[in-house]
Every structure is written in structure tokens, then in C-alpha cells.
Amino acid sequence: MKSYRKELWFNTTSRRQYINITPEVERCLGESGIMEGFLLCNAMHITASVFINDDERGLHRDFERWLEKLAPEKPYEYYEHNGYEDNADAHLKRSVMGREVVVAVTNGELDFGPWEQIFYGEFDGKREKRVLVKIIGE
Amino acid sequence: MKSYRKELWFNTTSRRQYINITPEVERCLGESGIMEGFLLCNAMHITASVFINDDERGLHRDFERWLEKLAPEKPYEYYEHNGYEDNADAHLKRSVMGREVVVAVTNGELDFGPWEQIFYGEFDGKREKRVLVKIIGE
Amino acid sequence: MKSYRKELWFNTTSRRQYINITPEVERCLGESGIMEGFLLCNAMHITASVFINDDERGLHRDFERWLEKLAPEKPYEYYEHNGYEDNADAHLKRSVMGREVVVAVTNGELDFGPWEQIFYGEFDGKREKRVLVKIIGE
Numbered sequence: 001m002k003s004y005r006k007e008l009w010f011n012t013t014s015r016r017q018y019i020n021i022t023p024e025v026e027r028c029l030g031e032s033g034i035m036e037g038f039l040l041c042n043a044m045h046i047t048a049s050v051f052i053n054d055d056e057r058g059l060h061r062d063f064e065r066w067l068e069k070l071a072p073e074k075p076y077e078y079y080e081h082n083g084y085e086d087n088a089d090a091h092l093k094r095s096v097m098g099r100e101v102v103v104a105v106t107n108g109e110l111d112f113g114p115w116e117q118i119f120y121g122e123f124d125g126k127r128e129k130r131v132l133v134k135i136i137g138e
Numbered sequence: 139m140k141s142y143r144k145e146l147w148f149n150t151t152s153r154r155q156y157i158n159i160t161p162e163v164e165r166c167l168g169e170s171g172i173m174e175g176f177l178l179c180n181a182m183h184i185t186a187s188v189f190i191n192d193d194e195r196g197l198h199r200d201f202e203r204w205l206e207k208l209a210p211e212k213p214y215e216y217y218e219h220n221g222y223e224d225n226a227d228a229h230l231k232r233s234v235m236g237r238e239v240v241v242a243v244t245n246g247e248l249d250f251g252p253w254e255q256i257f258y259g260e261f262d263g264k265r266e267k268r269v270l271v272k273i274i275g276e
Numbered sequence: 277m278k279s280y281r282k283e284l285w286f287n288t289t290s291r292r293q294y295i296n297i298t299p300e301v302e303r304c305l306g307e308s309g310i311m312e313g314f315l316l317c318n319a320m321h322i323t324a325s326v327f328i329n330d331d332e333r334g335l336h337r338d339f340e341r342w343l344e345k346l347a348p349e350k351p352y353e354y355y356e357h358n359g360y361e362d363n364a365d366a367h368l369k370r371s372v373m374g375r376e377v378v379v380a381v382t383n384g385e386l387d388f389g390p391w392e393q394i395f396y397g398e399f400d401g402k403r404e405k406r407v408l409v410k411i412i413g414e
Contacts, residue, residue, distance in 0.1 A: 001139055001277055001414050003312040036141040037274055038178060040314060040378055044190060044389025046329045052237050053184045053229060058218035061228050063233075064282055071342060080334035088338050091329060095339075095373060096335050097233060099328050102178055102240050104272035106143055111270060113182025132387060134380035135412065136313055137274065138139050139277055175412055176316060190375050191308040191367060196356035200364050201371075204347060211295045235371060240316055240378050241409035244281055249408060251320025275412065276277050 004032030005136040007044070012125030015073075016093075018060045019120045021050075021131065025103075026110060028133045035108045037137015041118060042100035045129045047090035049097035049121035066124075068091045090123035097121050105137055139201045142170035142273040145182070147207045150263030153211075154231075155199045159188075159269065164248060170197050173246045175275015179256060180238035183267045185228035187235035187259035205231045205261075228261035243275055280308035280411040283320070285353060288401030290371075291349075294336045295396045297318045297326075297407065303351050304409045313413015317394060321405045323366035325373035325397035343399075361378035366399035381413055392401045 006028050009019060025041055037096075041050050071092035077110070079088030101118060104111035120131055144166050146159060163179055179188050191197070209230035210216075216225030238255060242249035258269055282304050284297060301317055317326050328336070347368035348354075355364030377394060380387035396407055 001312075003413070005380065005387070030388045036139075038176065038272070038314065040380055042378075042380075044392065046391050053233070053234065054219075056219060058221060059226060059229055061218045062230070066230055070208070070346070081330075081332060083334060088335060091335055092338070092342055095329070096326065098236065098374065100378060102180075102238060104143065104178055104180075104270055105291075106272070111143070111272065113184075113268070113270075115184050116182065130389065132313070132380055132389075134382070134387065137141070176278075176314065176410070189371065191277065191371070192357075194357060196359060197364060197367055199356045199366070204368055208346070240318075240376060242281065242316055242318075242408055244410070249281070249410065251322075251406070252406075253322050254320065274280070 001136060002034050002138060006133045008131045009128060010120055011128050012122045015125050016064060017122045020055050020117050022118045025118050026135055029042060029135060034105055034135050034137040037105045037135060039053055039060045039103045039105050039135045040100060041086055041131060041133050044132050047087050047124035048129055049094045050101055051097045051119055051121055052101050052116050053119060055117045070096060081125050087124040091124045120127050140172050140276060141273060142172060144271045146269045147266060148258055149266050150260045153263050154202060155260045155263055158193050158255050159258050160256045163256050163271055167273060170273045172273050172275040175243045175273060177241045177243050177273045178238060179269060179271050182270050185225050185232055185262035186233055187232045188239055188269060189235045189257055189259055190239050190254050191257060192253050193255045208234060223256055225262040231261045277412060278310050278414060280310060282409045284407045285404060287404050288394055288398045291401055292340060293398045293401055296331050296357050296393050297396050298394045301409055305411060308411045310381055310411050310413040313381045313411060315379045315381050315411045316376060317407060317409050320408050323363050323370055323400035324405055325370045326377055326407060327373045327395055327397055328377050328392050329395060330391050331393045346372060363400040369399045
């Protein structure tokens with residue numbers, strides 16, 4: 001069994017942002033030389049998400065509006081977690097969107113349907129944060 | 139390490155539907171000959187879900203009503219994604235229910251608790267869509 | 277390839293509760309002797325969750341209030357599933373929080389970011405329920 005590990009770093013310009021990281025993840029898979037196996041991609045921070053969906057800007061604005069309705073950023077004092085922080089909403093938003101994805105690796109490629117793309121979802125950005133890519137297989 | 143791959147195809151009669159795919163997934167596991175490992179089962183489309191829950195019709199009607207409350211199908215024009223599509227709600231519903239499950243394989247069987255069943259959750263159906271089953275192990 | 281399996285049992289004192297199970301999961305990893313691979317930790321019951329987030333009490337109270345808003349426990353008769361049970365809300369809450377986590381194993385340790393901790397999220401407790409830890413790798 002082979003294994004491969006890499007961290008990808010991000011520093012977004014706004015508090016919330018969606019970044020298509022599929023090309024970076026594919027580069028990791030190429031470097032790994034793994035042809036058959038599983039690829040795990042997860043946020044290493046608990047106020048960010050890695051998820052698979054469509055690379056369409058309108059949809060990303062829909063995500064933003066929807067998540068703000070489900071778990072609004074403000075008022076900060078609504079949340080007990082915000083005694084010494086202001087990011088409780090980011091913990092909740094990330095819970096909806098998920099921490100990680102597991103992707104099948106087949107013939108050395110991400111085994112994806114036609115529109116699947118991997119996104120880093122940042123909900124408390126403007127600082128250095130990272131994603132883990134770990135691949136196991138042969 | 140052994141690996142196995144299969145696509146399962148669905149074409150639901152209604153826009154939204156829940157299908158218990160546990161028997162098909164178990165058949166895949168049997169075909170694979172894998173006794174110890176991990177099984178990944180994921181929607182290959184971004185408006186559908188694979189999740190584990192109870193095979194109980196009342197609960198599935200509760201899911202339907204609940205998801206319609208969290209992310210209503212209409213009005214279509216509420217969503218920016220719906221400029222050229224009408225399925226933004228399906229992307230959001232799938233985000234709540236999840237893209238994939240990873241299941242332990244032990245002694246050649248899905249290592250499940252008493253009520254765990256795998257479902258295909260369709261949120262934008264009436265067309266050919268598929269699920270990936272990938273198994274790695276020995 | 278090595279594999280390891282263990283069940284962790286819980287019996288919470290209240291209907292809903294969050295328990296940090298990171299030390300038990302780390303103990304499993306140590307017992308397994310696996311240095312590189314993937315660790316799966318999942319609820320074996322469909323009204324409970326395993327998720328990764330922050331070990332902070334204020335945040336856990338925020339989770340409680342937020343999930344009660346998204347999927348209230350009562351009135352019981354609101355849910356069709358509650359004809360012979362009273363836990364429909366627990367199935368929905370667990371859908372938001374997720375069934376499982378997959379964690380990378382690197383150098384014999386959980387490959388975590390600074391604040392990642394694994395929680396058992398109970399939404400219909402006061403009875404014996406369990407979590408599966410399965411590890412594969414080398």
C-alpha cells in the first residue's frame with residue numbers, strides 16, 4: 001500500500017469564500033503515483049469546509065444567502081460561543097456543508113461524475129488556513 | 139490490496155425520491171470478494187445524495203417536508219442559480235443530506251448497526267443518474 | 277494491509293449530549309499499530325452522529341439551540357415518523373451533523389489541525405448505543 005500526504009494553504013480576502021481546489025487535488029493525485037484507492041480531502045480547521053458541488057457563481061451566491069439564513073453571522077451576542085470569538089456562525093455553516101470528502105481513485109484519476117468539483121468553503125477567513133489531502137492505495 | 143468499482147443507475151419517476159440501495163451495494167461487496175476494508179458509495183451527480191438512515195416511510199415524508207422548509211423548490215426565481223436551471227434547491231438539499239457514505243467492511247459484510255440502511259436520495263430526478271460504489275481492501 | 281475494529285459504547289444521561297471521544301479513538305489507533313492509513317469513526321445508530329468540531333461548551337449549547345430551531349423535538353405529532361416513536365427530530369438532527377468522519381492516519385497519529393476533536397453527538401439517548409472505529413492501512 002502506498003500513501004501520500006500534502007497540505008494546501010489558503011488565505012481568503014473575505015470572511016466567506018468558495019474556492020475550486022480540484023486542480024490542486026488532481027496535482028496531488030498525480031504526484032502520489034497512486035492508481036487505485038481512496039483520496040481524503042478535509043479542512044484542518046473547524047470553521048471551514050471541503051465539499052463537492054457545481055462550479056457556478058450563481059449557486060455560490062445561493063449558498064451564501066441560504067447559509068446566512070440557516071446560521072446568521074450576526075448578532076454576534078446571539079451565540080454563547082462568541083464570548084471571546086465572533087465565529088460561532090462559521091462552526092454551524094461548516095456543519096451543514098461538511099468537513100471532508102472521500103473520492104474514489106480509478107486509473108490514476110479522481111472518479112467523478114460530469115459536474116463534480118471539489119471546493120474549499122471558508123466561513124471565517126482572512127487568515128492562513130489549510131486543507132489536508134491524504135491518498136492511500138496502489 | 140484489492141479494489142472494486144461499479145456504477146448503479148437510477149431514473150426516478152418523481153423529482154424527489156428515496157431508494158433503499160442496500161441490497162445492490164451488498165451485491166457489489168459480494169462480487170468484490172473483499173473481506174476487510176472500506177466501501178465508498180457516492181452520488182456522481184451534485185443534485186443527489188447517498189446517506190444512511192431508517193427505511194421507514196413516515197420518516198421519508200418527514201425528510202421531504204423538512205428539506206422543503208429548509209430549501210424550498212419554489213419560487214424558482216428566488217435562486218440565482220436558476221437563471222438557466224430550476225434545480226438550485228436540489229443542490230442545497232443534497233448539501234444537507236450529504237454526497238457519500240463510507241462503510242466499514244468486516245468479514246465480507248457491511249459493518250452496520252441494527253437499523254442502518256443506505257439510501258439514494260434524488261432531488262432532481264426523472265432522468266438517468268448514477269451512484270458509484272468503490273471498495274478497497276483485502 | 278492491516279485492519280482494526282472496535283465498538284465504543286455510550287449511555288448518555290440526557291436525551292441530547294456531546295461527548296469528546298478523541299482519547300478513546302486515539303487509544304484504538306495505538307492498539308491497531310497502524311502508522312499510515314484511514315480511520316473511519318461512525319455512529320452505528322441512525323439517531324446519533326460522529327462529527328469533528330471544537331471542544332467548547334458555549335459552542336455545544338449553540339449547537340443544541342440551533343438544531344432545535346432547524347428540527348424541533350416537539351410537537352411530537354408534527355412528524356409522521358412519530359406514530360410509534362418520538363424521535364423523528366433525532367433522525368433530522370443527525371442528518372445535519374453527519375453519521376461519520378474519515379481521518380487520515382500519519383506516523384501513527386490522527387492527522388488533525390490545531391482544534392479538531394471527534395465528538396459523539398447523541399440526539400435520542402438514555403440507552404446503550406455504540407460507535408464503530410475501523411482503521412485500515414499499514
